[in-house]
Amino acid sequence: MLKMRQTLEPKLRRRVILSGQGNLFARIKQFLLECWSELKLAQKPMKQEVASYSMAVLVVILALAIYMAILDIIFARIFAFFTR
Numbered sequence: 001m002l003k004m005r006q007t008l009e010p011k012l013r014r015r016v017i018l019s020g021q022g023n024l025f026a027r028i029k030q031f032l033l034e035c036w037s038e039l040k041l042a043q044k045p046m047k048q049e050v051a052s053y054s055m056a057v058l059v060v061i062l063a064l065a066i067y068m069a070i071l072d073i074i075f076a077r078i079f080a081f082f083t084r
Contacts, residue, residue: 045053
């Protein structure tokens with residue numbers, strides 16, 4: 001037979017607070033220090049990457065603008081046909 005789950009209640013997550021870290025300001029300070037250390041690990045994109053990604057975004061925006069303009073023209077003509 002298949003085993004069924006004994007309880008249907010969701011498990012609660014409990015955050016472990018280490019000793020000396022119960023103070024709100026100490027936790028905020030620790031959080032900000034950890035954020036800063038993670039930001040130091042991030043790699044900055046090179047100038048060529050920024051230019052190519054920016055060009056890709058502009059091309060996609062332009063393509064979507066053209067697509068929306070075409071749809072606008074089509075629907076305007078359809079609605080104009082029915083409102084005559």
